[in-house]
Amino acid sequence: MLIIDCHCHAGEGDGFTGPWDTRAPLKKFIQWSQEAGIRKTVIFPAFHTDYARANALVANITNRYPDRFFGFAFLHAERDKGKIGAMVKTAVEQYGFKGLKVHRHDARISREICEAARQYRIPVLYDPTGEVSTVELIAAEYPDVNFIIPHLSSFADDWRAQIAFIDVLARHANVYTDTSGVRRFDVLETAYKRVGAAKILFGTDGPWLHPAVELAKIDALKLPLRERAMVLGGNILKLLTLEPVRK
Template identity: 55%
Template structure:
């Protein structure tokens, strides 16, 4: 079975304010290999210059292209006005397959969504609990797949996570990754209401143990087909071919 971890950081940030500024892969890879994870999406840690950081990530991806998939980190405020230029390089020179945005930097912007639409890339956006604007983005950009990590809140904001489940049910281009979701019954509810094809396995490595995060998916007791959707099938469907620059096939499996 193909198992793709959709959420892993690599590299070193330039502030060193906490462990989230250092993404080392040595421990992660040992744990991921032991768990049977076959591919991993990599993107930078927080950084003051994502152009530089993305290029560093690309070197790691290029070292094992069969194992790693690169996503470009974009800063909504600092990169404003040059997002399309950055994404063009990310796709055509670095071979990246998606975008990562975090509200810790700044909130998602239409400029980023337009670039994702133009180049046919999914957007992994962490709203840090501020979920409501996602409905506007998903409606305004129906060809863009928006993947919400942690069901919307790494901080266990129950209201935000339930709101994301509602979006999964109603909007065909909104998905959620499972990393760091500690209230297991929310994953059960997401599968029941939105379908397993709207959940995407992620670990938030290297800080969270990929084997432990994977065990939550196994504990859902899904059929082999549904489990494969969560463990990589849906994500791989959302990824554009390298350099294709065509809109992603969004919602192909949505119920």
């Protein structure tokens, strides 16, 4: 069964406030992933003050190991304002990246980002840090853009946000979630029972969370074989294999 991790950071950041903006080393994580049976991984930078530079560094990794990694470009909606289109063009046409990553910790997602994703027909992995209302807005405004909302919307284990997000996940065909960092198994199980396997993607939030631990949650769901294959790789592969429109 093909297993694809849809959520992993790579490279170095320059913030030095924690691992998330200092260093995301892959050597040990790749070993863990291989031992867990994960064959491919979506990677994007750690937090950085210059995402153009950080994306280029990730491209060096994806170019060296094209059979192992898919690349996503990280964008800052405010700091990169006015440059988003050019950055996405470079990411897709030069680097071969398959999607975008945006984090509310930086800034709320913008129309500029959504329109670039629409233009190139690529998904956006957007972490709203529990701000579920924004997901409702972008899903409705851009029904032709696929949004992957990690952690059931909150890595901080915000139960209220995660429960509210399940309604959004069920209501919008273009909204997906990943399982990375979800600690409340009952909420993950509720999401599966409510929306089905087709809206859920396996992710680890590596390299800081162990892939075998994250996979154990999928095992605990006791999915039928077909649905397990969808969650572990089929769903993300479907989102990534839309042929990007080159502009």
